Amino acid sequence: MIALLIRDLRLALRAGGGFGLGLAFFLIVTVLVPFSVGPQQALLGSIAAGVLWLGALLACLLSLDRLLALDYEDGTLDLLLTAPLPLEAVVSIKALAHWLTTGLPLVLAAPVLGVLLNLPGGGFFWLVVSLALGTPALSVIGTFGAALTVGIKRGGLLLSLLVLPLYVPTLIFGAEAARRGAAGLDPQTPVLMLAGITFATIALMPFASAAVLRMGLR
Amino acid sequence: MSIWQYANPVKFLALSARVQPVLWVVSIAFVVVGLSWGFFATPDDFRQGSTVKIIYLHVPAALMAINAWFMMLVTSLIWLIRRHHVSALAAKAAAPIGVVMTVIALLTGAIWGQPMWGTWWAWDPRLTSFLILFLFYLGYIALWEAIEDPDTAADLTSVLCLVGSVFAILSRYAVQFWNQGLHQGTSVPVATGGRTVADVFFYPLLISMIGFGLLFVALVFYRTGTEIRLRRASALRARSERGV
């Protein structure tokens, strides 16, 4: 299992592996926001938490189609199906690798980008906490979407259509937690809901993802 | 002989042929009577004026939008467990009907709320939930279209329906949390099934709801028949190509 994780991490980190693209996208989207809504500090500050959450979510989404597609193309996925490791563990490892190479960097970059958008002082902590809690859920749910579209040519757009509605609850509670933190209100409820979603999806989605992979590769 | 005999496509088509004429006539009759009664012969509401007449479209459509997805959920489970192709095709057949019902619910809901909110759209919890449901429907239909092998498509869309159902329910609560209390009194005045609606509105509403429901059943029978025929035709062609 560790070997698989290390392999996926290495593949993502080497040149051409796509590492950093999610981060770059996050940065670019953040930079584009003031161009679209205007540079007034007050306005930016009031939407910063939500916009950063949305940017992080979209950056996660974009790196999903490489999650399984490359292994599918070179036959690794077929090998993994017959490997002694349970498929549920395989997809969990893949989701973990995705989070380590995409979600986690976004969490770390968010405070820096928060400065760009005039995020209120109290918001930084809760932005990082909510993203740290929520991005694993995004990775796990995204893995399910990637499994559904694994054999489909140019399935990237379809992947987005399938995954984005699934992302809504995570986004609602994550962004609400970050917003309340930025406004100085108590974010306890959305944080707890977010944690609930993350733990439930980490525990349950791998079964759905593995089932779907088996069906799609038969 | 149980209901499972209709898992046999031939038996299903026979049942469908027997049942459809009655279904179509009765459903259209109920829809016409319900809508006409509601449109022409009911009074205006004290607060909402004539817009209350939209209820005869909105509530039945919204109800069917949800029921269609629920039916898809059940038939998807039957496919996954018992592998009856008719069941998988019924789910596929129901989805476009559900989409249309959802769109009607959205359009009528937005129009109905306009006098109340002063805009053509508001992020009212109920409307927002239906918008999300619309996206789930689109994804489901798109996945059917994207996968070549029909059995694999049936499998994947069934799991999507299952997982989607869980997230749809979760979204419902998330959306209520997200927009709680803002439009409590002035949210789209959707009565839950008619119990809180006065009698004079209730009967045409009930007739309309029955009509929409029967129309859904008629359409599902017809469309499932279409899917069965399409599947059989392509199976025949595949066999003759192989020289069997």
Place this chain on the structure above:
Amino acid sequence: MMPDLGKYAVEVLSAYAASLALLVGLVVLTLRRGRAARADLEAAEADVKRNG
């Protein structure tokens, strides 16, 4: 015959027009696809008969 819809005439009428248009459209498209499927099946069955 037409009830007095008052100031909400546009809203109510457009709601009814749009909904009925969608329902009729759905039924029409359903019937067209159904007819095409029947024709397709008959053609395929005829092919099989001809070529054994």
